[in-house]
Amino acid sequence: MQRVAIAGAGATGLAHAELLASIDAAELVAICDIGVVAAEECANRYGARAFSRAKEMIEEAEFDVLDICTPTSTHIELIKAAAAARKNVIVEAPMARTSVEAQEAIRLCSEAKITLFPVQSRRWSPEYKKLHDLVASGAVGEPVIARLSHETTHPSGWDDWYADYRRSGGVVLGQLIHDFDWLRWCFGKARKVNARGLYDRGIHFVDHALVTLRFDNGVIAHVEGSWAKPCNSECSVEVAGNSGLLSFDSSSSAPLRFELRTVENSGCSEIVSESLLATSPLSGALEHIIGCLEEGRVPDVRPEDGYEAVRIGEAALRSITTGQPVVLT
Amino acid sequence: MDIQMPVKIGIMSFAHMHAYSYARCLKELPEVEFVGVADEDATRAEMVASDYGVKAFANYEDMLASDVQAVIVCSENANHRRHAVMAAQNEKHVLCEKPLSVTKHDAEAMIEVCKRSNVKLQTAFPCRFHSAFRRLRERVASGNIGRILGISATNQGVCPWGWFVDKKLAGGGAVLDHTVHVADLMRVLLGSEPLRIYAEIGNRMFGQDFDDTGLICIEFANGTYATIDCSWSRPKSSPFWGNVGLKVTGASGTAKMDMFAQKIEVISDTSERLTHEYWGDDADLMMIRSFVKCIANDVRPEVTGEDGAKALEVAIAAYESARLGKPVELPIPSHL
Numbered sequence: 044m045q046r047v048a049i050a051g052a053g054a055t056g057l058a059h060a061e062l063l064a065s066i067d068a069a070e071l072v073a074i075c076d077i078g079v080v081a082a083e084e085c086a087n088r089y090g091a092r093a094f095s096r097a098k099e100m101i102e103e104a105e106f107d108v109l110d111i112c113t114p115t116s117t118h119i120e121l122i123k124a125a126a127a128a129r130k131n132v133i134v135e136a137p138m139a140r141t142s143v144e145a146q147e148a149i150r151l152c153s154e155a156k157i158t159l160f161p162v163q164s165r166r167w168s169p170e171y172k173k174l175h176d177l178v179a180s181g182a183v184g185e186p187v188i189a190r191l192s193h194e195t196t197h198p199s200g201w202d203d204w205y206a207d208y209r210r211s212g213g214v215v216l217g218q219l220i221h222d223f224d225w226l227r228w229c230f231g232k233a234r235k236v237n238a239r240g241l242y243d244r245g246i247h248f249v250d251h252a253l254v255t256l257r258f259d260n261g262v263i264a265h266v267e268g269s270w271a272k273p274c275n276s277e278c279s280v281e282v283a284g285n286s287g288l289l290s291f292d293s294s295s296s297a298p299l300r301f302e303l304r305t306v307e308n309s310g311c312s313e314i315v316s317e318s319l320l321a322t323s324p325l326s327g328a329l330e331h332i333i334g335c336l337e338e339g340r341v342p343d344v345r346p347e348d349g350y351e352a353v354r355i356g357e358a359a360l361r362s363i364t365t366g367q368p369v370v371l372t
Numbered sequence: 373m374d375i376q377m378p379v380k381i382g383i384m385s386f387a388h389m390h391a392y393s394y395a396r397c398l399k400e401l402p403e404v405e406f407v408g409v410a411d412e413d414a415t416r417a418e419m420v421a422s423d424y425g426v427k428a429f430a431n432y433e434d435m436l437a438s439d440v441q442a443v444i445v446c447s448e449n450a451n452h453r454r455h456a457v458m459a460a461q462n463e464k465h466v467l468c469e470k471p472l473s474v475t476k477h478d479a480e481a482m483i484e485v486c487k488r489s490n491v492k493l494q495t496a497f498p499c500r501f502h503s504a505f506r507r508l509r510e511r512v513a514s515g516n517i518g519r520i521l522g523i524s525a526t527n528q529g530v531c532p533w534g535w536f537v538d539k540k541l542a543g544g545g546a547v548l549d550h551t552v553h554v555a556d557l558m559r560v561l562l563g564s565e566p567l568r569i570y571a572e573i574g575n576r577m578f579g580q581d582f583d584d585t586g587l588i589c590i591e592f593a594n595g596t597y598a599t600i601d602c603s604w605s606r607p608k609s610s611p612f613w614g615n616v617g618l619k620v621t622g623a624s625g626t627a628k629m630d631m632f633a634q635k636i637e638v639i640s641d642t643s644e645r646l647t648h649e650y651w652g653d654d655a656d657l658m659m660i661r662s663f664v665k666c667i668a669n670d671v672r673p674e675v676t677g678e679d680g681a682k683a684l685e686v687a688i689a690a691y692e693s694a695r696l697g698k699p700v701e702l703p704i705p706s707h708l
Contacts, residue, residue: 239591253522283605366699
């Protein structure tokens with residue numbers, strides 16, 4: 044049985060708590076949040092202990108795994124604390140705000156001989172896994188050029204931390220980190236990154252970026268990330284190779300749609316579309332890591348994967364800031 | 373200028389396949405008299421002339437000595453300058469297939485000669501006339517989505533092969549062929565000029581000596597950034613030739629244009645293929661109508677030679693950027 048303590052009772056932490064509760068080999072024993080009410084509510088629901096400070100929780104609670112669901116910029120301190128206490132770590136993506144922090148996290152966890160698992164949940168998204176497997180099986184021949192996009196409304200979180208782009212890394216780190224991870228998974232090492240975006244433009248609650256990557260194997264990739272949509276969330280992937288083309292678009296993949304007549308405004312109707320899956324990518328990721336910890340297996344996603352994704356994101360942010368392409372050495 | 377309707381038009385060369393569509397448009401438009409065709413390939417000229425019931429001139433000189441008032445130049449890119457200049461010197465208005473030419477210097481020369489000869493020079497950018505783009509432009513202008521922050525665009529297609537992959541005749545590959553349409557749309561939509569270009573260009577789709585893949589990043593003077601995927605990345609068994617798409621992110625909304633979305637899906641057991649049949653607006657027809665109108669009313673073309681040159685400059689700067697591995701500032705030197 045893996046006893047889990049969650050840091051952060053925001054939307055992400057609560058989602059983790061709910062999924063962990065459904066995993067037999069996991070037990071939620073503690074949750075902390077500086078908004079202690081949210082932590083208490085969650086703790087009561089799952090029979091866990093609530094804390095207002097992570098430090099206290101790590102010192103006082105009896106647990107095996109620290110599951111970090113706090114704002115990105117706080118990840119490194121929590122990983123340090125977990126390493127000092129010799130607790131295994133699950134950390135939401137991006138695993139750290141900077142590549143230096145990510146590197147330090149890896150070093151500390153390795154020295155403490157604990158597992159560090161970055162939640163790169165795309166690997167458990169069935170559409171992205173299928174796309175990856177198709178590419179790997181040669182469905183398009185040699186892959187040549189890929190296009191990914193992930194566009195959503197602006198995320199909201201405690202203290203509006205997402206909107207503080209210095210802290211969150213904006214859409215590039217907060218969202219495209221998953222696309223970078225998927226691209227690495229498919230095409231290997233990225234060599235050069237060129238990006239333009241709104242990261243340093245001081246626009247409130249709107250972020251958007253266009254990132255071009257060149258991989259060592261010659262593949263060119265274009266990634267669009269948006270936190271500028273007024274409504275709906277959409278993602279798409281296209282991979283063109285020398286003998287075929289794969290394309291996926293979430294907006295044309297919804298197996299269920301509703302049109303609802305609103306009572307207040309009978310002339311108007313609202314369309315709700317859903318992408319349905321029995322299990323979420325996040326639950327796949329959590330089940331995987333809990334299973335690995337239980338059985339002493341090496342997880343499919345290594346800390347280095349989390350680090351490399353952060354490094355690409357950081358290069359994209361630097362390119363946005365300087366207007367120059369960044370070579371990854 | 374004394375212009376009588378219908379305006380008499382001829383086509384110079386059918387090297388570019390768009391010529392066939394333009395020929396069909398010329399037959400269709402009542403304000404046009406499709407006089408004839410001339411082509412270095414005499415067999416092709418004869419065939420086309422008989423197909424459309426028009427005269428096949430023995431050579432360009434004969435056609436330009438006739439009473440045609442305007443020509444559409446559809447030769448290989450590298451021949452545009454020579455043919456456009458010939459036409460202008462014979463006082464014929466010119467609608468020139470895109471890209472306007474293969475070098476900035478050639479484009480400037482074409483513009484200069486047409487100006488001096490007092491003839492219209494229009495670049496064939498039909499996308500400008502498509503209803504989807506017109507509506508997008510109106511809505512953006514009315515402030516519907518706020519200030520435009522970023523645009524990601526695609527003009528991906530099936531590789532056209534033939535002379536299109538012969539650098540001597542085409543002047544370049546996918547980047548030259550497919551960058552100019554969307555670069556032009558972006559300039560018009562933003563009312564701003566490109567400042568800086570960065571490009572990743574490749575040839576791994578076919579592994580030959582022409583570029584088949586490209587991602588162009590453009591920074592505009594007004595601060596908007598944009599990308600264009602200009603790759604010949606649609607497989608030859610694709611149901612449709614390709615696409616022209618713009619995804620526009622504004623400060624208060626977003627817009628997505630898929631210019632050729634109006635298609636019918638056809639699945640056939642006979643051909644064992646899926647194909648898409650387009651049923652939307654005929655932008656070529658609207659473009660030629662506009663060309664005729666600018667001649668008849670003696671006004672500036674809706675899409676000028678300068679527009680063609682500006683779009684061309686983006687593509688040429690993209691090649692330069694890929695060669696240098698860093699962003700290139702506009703304007704680029706004329707010799708490129």
